[in-house]
Amino acid sequence: MSFSTTTGSTSTDTSSLRAYGWDDAWAADFAPYAAQGLLPGRVVRVDRGQCDLVTPEGLVRADTAFVTPHDPLRVICTGDWAAVDPEGAGDPRYVRACLPRRTAFARSTSSKRSEGQILAANVDHAIITVSLAVELDLGRIERFLALAWESGAQPLVVLSKADLVPDPVGLSYLVEDVETVAPGVQVLPVSSHTGEGLDVLRAVAGGGTSVLLGVSGAGKSTLANSLLGADVMDVQAARDVDGKGRHTTTTRNLLVLPGGGVLIDTPGLRGVGLWDAEAGVGQVFAEIEDLAAECRFHDCAHESEPGCAVTAAIADGSLPERRLDSYRKLLRENQRLVAKTDARVRAEILKDWKRKGAEGRAALDAKRGRVR
Known part of the structure; x- marks a missing residue:
């Protein structure tokens, strides 16, 4: 399988991008930009008009002024594949274009303008994280599932903190309750403390790009650390009274998993509004x-x-x-x-x-x- 891209009169080795999901189909989509001397890159983080991308040259920061349309659903976001200026093109470097998305996870904002907000792009698996430290909210799970199916990704419901339900029979009832609202979706109890379910979760996450979704305190950052094999994401304890936590993740970050696959961790979502779903x-x-x-x-x-x-x-x-x-x-x-x-x-x-x-x-x- 070839992963080189012809850039002008030279050939750029894009094999380093394979771990981030680069394939022949992306290379074909990028060909017109390669002919212009641009580099392919995947967005790992977006921050106030700039973004970090992993490219064949390594991690670079670029300005997003040329990819900031009026439609909020078309702005560049974590997970996008883009065409960026090569080294030496000037300071700052610019993202010149985004490749067409295969999938896109979007929700409505909490503003009165009824705008959509893009959360992650080119996602294969939407891992909906639900804490067992609090009473199950089946309606909220249904909302997350609707957005996940609409995005084009395959949903997976992870019941985190399963060690807090020591009774196997009680745990099986909780799994059954969630299965009744998640037809066609795997429901997986997981404990980062005991390791329960982590092997299955790693196998799923290793099959492409996954996004972690859930409310604050659901245990997403702890799950991310378990999948990454290191304490990369900050973790804060949830309040005992209602299981809610503070936002330990404040931006959407794209990280390569050691066993293969790519993970996008997102901030806890207070609102789960539908958007054309x-x-x-x-x-x-x-x-x-x-x-x-x-x-x-x-x-x-x-x-x-x-x-x-x-x-x-x-x-x-x-x-x-x-x-x-x-x-x-x-x-x-x-x-x-x-x-x-x-x-x-x-x-x-x-x-x-x-x-x-x-x-x-x-x-x-x-x-x-x-x-x-």
């Missing part, structure tokens, strides 16, 4: 969408319609009502966000509101014996 929501609630396909009416709202397979499943106990409530909540949230930037969706929502209002008035008139 309808397909991801559908993947998380696949059993509901499968049932909906069996409803008598294709536009069934799963409320009181005759022949509704979803409400029938709730009635016979095969579908928990909490799942349907969560499904509706995430779909509504996602629709509201999309509507703020899509006039067509806004019009459809307004039309639906008017229809439901008319139906409500008709039902009230019929109850009171009025005829319009």
Whole structure:
């Protein structure tokens, strides 16, 4: 397998980038920039208009002024592959372009402007870290899973601090609870203290680029240190009262694992807002969408319609009502966000509101014996 890149009239040896995920497909995408004399590099950290990239010349810092579009989802981020000025091109060196992303993990920001925020790019595995030191929040896990599926990465739910649940039966029940909200996703109890589950996690992380996701105090930095085999990431204890921790990771960092693979550690996420994640929501609630396909009416709202397979499943106990409530909540949230930037969706929502209002008035008139 060849990993050299022709730069102008010379050939640049890119074999050092293999550990960071460089392959022939990336080399092909980079070819037009190689012809311009630029170097390939993977972004390992972004910080206030500059970024650190690993290149065939080693670790370099470059200015991102040429790759700062108005769309916040297109700004350069950790995990991107980019074209950067070679040594001697000037000071500062600049990132000239980003290669098309294979996957992108994005969420909505907490601002009132309803903007998306890109968290990591070109990720193969989204490792959703959930602490067993506190009560499980299944709704939050569903949110993370929706974003992970939407990104194009394969999710994995890691139940960290498994040593805090000494009862094997109790631990198995917790795993089963999470499995019910994570169809098609492996759920892995892990303890950095005892080593439980770490071999499996290393095997998964060794198969490409992985991103660690979770709230503050979930144990991401401790897991990162376990995978790296060294105390690279700072670790702080979570509060006993609620299991929450302070942000030990303040930036997104890309690190090479000793057994192969690349790890992106992210700061703890206080908010897990959806961003155009309808397909991801559908993947998380696949059993509901499968049932909906069996409803008598294709536009069934799963409320009181005759022949509704979803409400029938709730009635016979095969579908928990909490799942349907969560499904509706995430779909509504996602629709509201999309509507703020899509006039067509806004019009459809307004039309639906008017229809439901008319139906409500008709039902009230019929109850009171009025005829319009």
